[in-house]
Amino acid sequence: MSEAVEQVSAVLDRMGAPSALAPRLAARLGQRAAAELEANPWLLLRLPGVTVEQTDFCARRHLGDDARPDDPRRLSALTEHVLRQAARRGHTAVEERRLANVVGGMGVPNPTAALEAAVAAGVSVVFESTDDTDDDFDFAEGGVPDLPDAERFHALPDVGHA
Incomplete structure (x- = not known):
């Protein structure tokens, strides 16, 4: 597993998302995938099959009260x-x-x-x-x-x- 995938996997784990998404997300977002995902958990929506509800759940878990519907x-x-x-x-x-x-x-x-x-x-x-x-x-x-x-x-x- 590459370092970028490992870093994305760690961010996904903190969000409550399956780490199995890490390779696809790292490929989609590139070398700075972990930092980008850390800053914007809604980037999960770039993966086919990930729903808005799942992404909102991960954002709330990751950002807490800062995960507002109007963000x-x-x-x-x-x-x-x-x-x-x-x-x-x-x-x-x-x-x-x-x-x-x-x-x-x-x-x-x-x-x-x-x-x-x-x-x-x-x-x-x-x-x-x-x-x-x-x-x-x-x-x-x-x-x-x-x-x-x-x-x-x-x-x-x-x-x-x-």
Whole structure:
């Protein structure tokens, strides 16, 4: 067992999580996995098969009273979790209103804060689409065309930047 896996295993043990997750988590998070997990127990959600309830349990055990439902680390992890699930189903981006509804359905009282936390943490990128144009606009008539409201989408950074 590598030193990184041993360190992750020790953090998982303190959280009450199975140490069997350590090799996968170390591979997913890299060399600083133990330190990152120590600072943010909600990173457990990056592993397929780990549930929000399990991660919240581990966070409460690890952080005690500091493990609040509105913790920005939790909010960004939940948003990232939903985006990863969508990506596994083939959705490269999720419309912002739909993403907010799904995150809100996970018991997040302020889904907008969750989406903002994910963008601030760098686990989500936002882009806008204004596919609908004012096709009837004639430049010869003068004036300014009506611009439609842009639709906002969220994606995982590696997908969104592609």
